[in-house]
Every structure is written in structure tokens, then in C-alpha cells.
Amino acid sequence: MSKLTLNSYPHMLGFEQLERLLERSAKSGNEGYPPYNIEQTSDHSYRITLAVAGFAEEDLVITVEDRQLVIRGRQRDDSEGRIFLHRGIAARQFQRMFVLADGVEVGEAVMENGLLHVDLTRAVPQSVVQTINIRKG
Incomplete structure (x- = not known):
């Protein structure tokens, strides 16, 4: 079975970046x-x-890098001097990435009850009708 690509559709012009974004998202x-x-x-x-229960605001970093929303978390190790009889809550780091379409902007981020909310908005493209003049060659 052959791999279906956007190049298989000759009427889809300028979408090569979309295919790269899909591949990057999968990886x-x-x-x-x-x-x-x-x-x-x-x-x-x-x-x-x-x-993100257990993470404080200062443990989290939110960036937009090359049209990707990247959310990173790294907890500080505060176990020094403590003796755990059982340690089921691991302090672990993470990185979550979301590919953003053109026109999607990151708004505010709010931490509430162990949940990190990140709001995004998409600009509404204006409908433009353009008439192309034909000149004699």
C-alpha cells in the first residue's frame, strides 16, 4: 500500500507545510x-x-516555539531530610507539545485546583474576493 501524501492532490497548492506539521506532531x-x-x-x-497536581506555577514553563505550544513541568525535589515509608507520588518532569495552525494565538494560562488551563483563539480569516485582470500577451 502506498503512502498517501498531499502531493497526490495537484489542486492543493501551498500545503506542503501542513504535511511537515503532521509528521512533526506524530513524532x-x-x-x-x-x-x-x-x-x-x-x-x-x-x-x-x-x-498537573503537585506542580506549582513556578514549576511550569509555557512557550510557543516554531508554531508549537510547548508546556514543560519540572518539580523541585523537596524530599531531603524526609523519610518515606511509601512513595507513590513521583516527582517527574514532562513536556507536552501541541502544533498550532496559522492564526491560532495563545491567550492566558490559569492554574486552578491542580489543573492548568491554556486558552487559545483562532483569528477569523476575512473573506476576500480578488479579480485578476487578463492582459494580452
């Missing part, structure tokens, strides 16, 4: 931690919610 290495939700909050806005 992003996102593991199952932390769990997250993505919800559509209006016709042009979204919210990503990550379960």
Missing part, C-alpha cells in the same frame, strides 16, 4: 503524562487543560 514524543483535555469553548476558541 513529538508526547507520552501519556500528564493527562489533558482539549475543548472547543466557542466557534473560534479552544482550551487545553492539563492535570
Whole structure:
């Protein structure tokens, strides 16, 4: 079976970057931690919610790098001088990446009850009709 690519559709011009974004997203290495939700909050806005219990605001870094939203978490090791009889809550680091389409902007991030909410908005493209003049050659 041959691999289906956007190049298979000659009427789809200028979408080569979309194929690269899909490949990069598939290789992003996102593991199952932390769990997250993505919800559509209006016709042009979204919210990503990550379960980051145990992380403080200063343990989290949110950046946009090359049209990718990257959320990183690294907890400080505060176990010095403590004796654990059982340690089931591991202090682990994570990196979650989300590929953003052109026109999607990252809004505010809010930490609430162990959940990190990141709001996104998509600019509504204006409908433009352009008439191209034909000149004699």
C-alpha cells in the first residue's frame, strides 16, 4: 500500500507545510503524562487543560516555539531530610507539545485546583474576493 501524501492532490497548492506539521506532531514524543483535555469553548476558541497536581506555577514553563505550544513541568525535589515509608507520588518532569495552525494565538494560562488551563483563539480569516485582470500577451 502506498503512502498517501498531499502531493497526490495537484489542486492543493501551498500545503506542503501542513504535511511537515503532521509528521512533526506524530513524532513529538508526547507520552501519556500528564493527562489533558482539549475543548472547543466557542466557534473560534479552544482550551487545553492539563492535570498537573503537585506542580506549582513556578514549576511550569509555557512557550510557543516554531508554531508549537510547548508546556514543560519540572518539580523541585523537596524530599531531603524526609523519610518515606511509601512513595507513590513521583516527582517527574514532562513536556507536552501541541502544533498550532496559522492564526491560532495563545491567550492566558490559569492554574486552578491542580489543573492548568491554556486558552487559545483562532483569528477569523476575512473573506476576500480578488479579480485578476487578463492582459494580452
